[in-house]
Amino acid sequence: MEGFGAAMTESSAWLIWTKLPVAQRDALMRKLFDPVDGIGLSYLRLPMGASDFALQSYTYDDMPPGQSDAALAHFSIDHDRETILPALQKARSINPALKIMATPWSAPAWMKTSGALNSGRLRPEAYEVYARYFVKFLQAYADAGISIDAVSPQNEPHHEPAGYPCMRMDANEEAAFIRHLGPLLASAGMKTQILIWDHNWDEPAYPLAILADPAARRYVAGTAFHGYAGSVDAQSKVHDAYPEKGIYFTECSGGEWAPDFGGSLKWNAHTLLIGAVRNWAKTVLLWNLALDDKHGPQNGGCTNCRGVVTITPVSAGIEYNVEYYVLGHAAKFVPPGSMRIESNTFPQQGLEDVAFKNPDGSLTAIVLNGSDGKQSVTIRALDNAFATTLPAGALATFHWHP
Numbered sequence: 001m002e003g004f005g006a007a008m009t010e011s012s013a014w015l016i017w018t019k020l021p022v023a024q025r026d027a028l029m030r031k032l033f034d035p036v037d038g039i040g041l042s043y044l045r046l047p048m049g050a051s052d053f054a055l056q057s058y059t060y061d062d063m064p065p066g067q068s069d070a071a072l073a074h075f076s077i078d079h080d081r082e083t084i085l086p087a088l089q090k091a092r093s094i095n096p097a098l099k100i101m102a103t104p105w106s107a108p109a110w111m112k113t114s115g116a117l118n119s120g121r122l123r124p125e126a127y128e129v130y131a132r133y134f135v136k137f138l139q140a141y142a143d144a145g146i147s148i149d150a151v152s153p154q155n156e157p158h159h160e161p162a163g164y165p166c167m168r169m170d171a172n173e174e175a176a177f178i179r180h181l182g183p184l185l186a187s188a189g190m191k192t193q194i195l196i197w198d199h200n201w202d203e204p205a206y207p208l209a210i211l212a213d214p215a216a217r218r219y220v221a222g223t224a225f226h227g228y229a230g231s232v233d234a235q236s237k238v239h240d241a242y243p244e245k246g247i248y249f250t251e252c253s254g255g256e257w258a259p260d261f262g263g264s265l266k267w268n269a270h271t272l273l274i275g276a277v278r279n280w281a282k283t284v285l286l287w288n289l290a291l292d293d294k295h296g297p298q299n300g301g302c303t304n305c306r307g308v309v310t311i312t313p314v315s316a317g318i319e320y321n322v323e324y325y326v327l328g329h330a331a332k333f334v335p336p337g338s339m340r341i342e343s344n345t346f347p348q349q350g351l352e353d354v355a356f357k358n359p360d361g362s363l364t365a366i367v368l369n370g371s372d373g374k375q376s377v378t379i380r381a382l383d384n385a386f387a388t389t390l391p392a393g394a395l396a397t398f399h400w401h402p
Contacts, residue, residue, distance in 0.1 A: 001338045001356065002282045003043025003099050005289075006308045006323070007072070010080075011053035011086040011297045012289040019292075019313040026090075028309065030317055032289070033094040035335065039328035042336050043098055043283050044088070045250055046148070048104040048137055049354075050117070051155070052164040053288055057117050059108040059165075060137060068110040070129050077140045088146050091235045096228050101224075101250065102137070103198055106165035117165040118300075122177065131180040135188050138256040147274035151200035152224055158206070159199065163300030170206035171209040175216040182219025193221035195248055202230030204237045211242045211330050222246025222282070229362025232271060235279035253287035254306040254323045256295070261322045268326040269368040274354045277340060284330065286323050288369050326395075333364045333399045350377055351390075365398045 006012075008068045011381040016025060031038040061075045069075070089109075092098045106117045107130050114120025122130060138148050157169035169177070178194060185192055197207040207223040210216050223238050223246045252272060258264045272284050308327065310375035312321040334356050343355035343365065350371030356364045368373045368391035378387040384402045390396055 001277075001336060001340065002335055003041075003097075003336050004045040004284050004327050004334070005041040005045070006286040007045040007047070007050055007053075007288055008084065008087060008091070008100075009053040009288050010055055010084055011291060011299075013083040014055060014297065015290045015292055015311045015313070017083040018085050018310055020316050020318070021318075024316055024318070030091050031320075032309075033091045033098065035095060036256055038094075038332075039077075039324065040095060040332045040335070041091075041327060042095060042331055043099045043101070043285060044091065044289070045285050046084075046088070046100055046102045047155070047251045048134075048151075049106065049215050050165050050297050050299060051074055051105045052161070053291070053297065053305075055297055057165050058298060059104075059106065059117070060140075061108045061133065061156065063108065063110050065109075065115065069108075070305040071127065072132060072136055075133065077138050077144070078260045081144070082148060084146050085141075085146060089144075092146065099149040099336065100146065101152065101248075102141075102148050102196065103152045103155045103250075104167075104365070105155050106167045107133070112167065118162060119166065119168075120158065121168045122173065124176070127177050127180045130177065130258070131184045133186055134181055135190070138185075138190060139188075139194055148192050149385075150193040150195050150221065150248075152195045153181065154198065156199045156226065157197070158203065158294065161301065164301075172207045174206075174333075175210045175213045178210070178216040178219050185219075194219055195222050195224040195246075195250075198219055198224040198250060199336055200225070200226045200229040201232055201234040204230075204234040207238050208241055211238075211245065217242075217245075220245060222248055224248040224250040225276075225281075226250065227252035227271065227276070229245065230378060232275040232279050235281060239280040246282050248285075249276040249281040250283065250285045251287050253302065254308075256304040256306060258306075264322040265326060265395055266370050268323070268370065269329070269366070270352060270370055273284065273330050273366055274327065274345070274352050277354045279346070284327075286327065327331075327393055329366055329397045333358075334366075335359060338364070341348065349375070353375070355381075360401075362399060362401045367398065368395050369394045369396075
């Protein structure tokens with residue numbers, strides 16, 4: 001396991017960094033990232049430039065219409081210095097084991113067939129300069145004290161919304177781009193991993209096509225999935241075909257479409273904490289770390305998404321949503337470096353689990369009673385055994401030293 005967490009979008013960073021008094025902000029960050037006093041979030045996803053949750057649309061090398069910058073002379077991460085970088089630096093100071101993956105929603109408009117951020121594809125002649133753009137981003141962030149552990153070439157490459165930055169990238173195009181990016185990262189001495197697809201469970205053929213390309217596959221560390229369409233067992237299809245490559249779950253949002261705390265807790269536990277991990281996921285990441293009480297700030301995307309926490313700017317209030325407790329069940333008790341171990345699970349009876357051996361030798365079992373009645377549970381491991389009763393709909397984490 002590499003970690004559990006959410007996305008530090010610009011909207012999240014801006015709310016945390018500018019809409020809370022310093023003492024309250026520090027307390028929130030500790031509740032999010034401190035493994036002892038908080039839930040110990042251990043992995044963040046970072047948009048490279050604007051996403052649908054940002055204060056404006058931007059990349060790190062925007063040029064006036066009709067102009068280009070093949071030398072990347074105008075490249076700058078200065079936009080991120082106001083809130084995003086300070087928030088990341090604070091998070092990592094609280095939890096030094098925190099990992100970060102970065103994902104672009106769009107290349108600069110001048111690299112694209114559309115000449116716009118909200119549509120188009122990466123022009124083939126721009127593959128090389130876009131690979132250098134990634135390297136400059138990684139170097140600039142490292143200079144700011146934030147190392148990036150992984151990148152994906154494109155967020156949701158088969159989703160083309162009209163209202164916010166996006167870029168179409170088919171499997172053959174992503175493979176071609178990786179054949180530029182991989183060697184460039186290697187020649188720059190960078191250990192940042194490349195994760196492919198970064199989209200829903202419903203198209204496992206996409207990552208399988210990239211992994212079938214030997215020239216691209218050598219640079220790929222794994223496949224990233226989102227949970228908005230398809231079935232979680234798609235992760236196992238890709239894993240079984242290429243078991244040496246990792247599987248990562250990198251996005252799913254809570255929202256007002258799921259207002260019931262108990263129902264949301266059960267869905268997230270069944271589908272993500274247990275389902276994604278039993279289907280080989282090394283990470284479980286939700287979407288926005290924080291949103292306001294109006295589900296924003298939005299940049300053209302989802303109008304009813306819910307963050308892990310909700311910040312009300314007028315009152316500086318903080319609401320810890322069901323997603324906070326979902327992540328806490330895992331992040332606090334399954335540190336990076338833990339190994340998922342075999343465990344019996346009984347989904348037909350509504351009793352499901354996932355188990356781990358942690359780096360210190362302790363064991364963790366996350367158990368969901370998804371049934372409508374209470375259930376007796378006995379946990380046995382090595383020479384240890386203990387029994388308890390879980391109420392209907394209960395999610396429990398057990399952590400012990402054998």
